[in-house]
Amino acid sequence: MTRLLLPLEHDPRPAELHAEDALLHALKRLPRRVQQVFLLNRLDQQGFAAIAERLDLPLISIERHMNQALQTARAPGDALASIAGQWYVRLQSPQVTASERIDFRRWLDADPEHLRAFHETELRWRSLLAPARQLGHDGWYRQGRAALSLGGCSIAVGLGVAALVALGLLT
Template identity: 65%
Template sequence: MSRLLLPIDHGPRAVDEPARAALLHDLRRLPRRAQQVFLLNRLDQLTFAQIAERLNLPLTRVEQLMIEALHSTSAKPLAVNAQATRWYIRLQSPAATACERIDFRRWLDASPVHLQAFHATELHWRSLLAPARELGDQGWYRTGRAAFSLGGCSLALGLGAAALLAFGLWSSGV
């Protein structure tokens, strides 16, 4: 199937500045985990299996997060485009079976609209490279779950301080 999927830097479609800014805005609105999965795949070129192992996620969850990333940045909510997106992501998964690949070929051959939608999905995928580079420019997505939010870090620090205070009060009272 790799012959159907275009390489990451295979002639990225030129995207004007307002469109790039809109794509970046859409990517920033994704949940952090979806952003992380998307950036690990898009920038670090990790496979879905590698991402699943690295983040301790089921492979199906990685696929769902990738579909969410593509859908969130797509302007065309047509059903055929949603199908094309699901096929595009599924075919990149190591869990895609030979039967699924045959089903995809049948779907693709069933209508010229399917081929157009799949091609549009590939072009859209390529247009996300520049916004992805900007979103991941600090490399935050390579860190573990603990670094995802200041809220989570603040909560952990607060609980740690409360535990130390409680332990200090408890030990002085004994």
């Protein structure tokens, strides 16, 4: 009787590709606007101020969206990684103050784990490049407000039709 050396469900792809697939899946689950802000920054290398102006959003929204995108790559429940990610995004903002930079330096120097977490955040940021290229391969994110998903529009149209039917205007 012969035995199989590999289980039937064995996937020959390296673990690195599985990690990229997981990151891509996590990015796809983000709201469309968050994806758009992330891709404009990551792929087109636009700064926060340029993205804010292009999409007519406040800078704080851009920071929040970028933080949300970066957090997709961290382990759930890792509070230190979350804080490091927030610092990483804040330091890229044109609104960061000298006082905040000093606070960051104090935080970084307070514990060797902080430096490790920040370094891992930088590595996470780099790991998002390949999935970002896949997500934005067709350039949809460059289309301004039209880039928002049609799912929300479909829901709005459906609710509008339902309201008209309920009011008896459409029979």
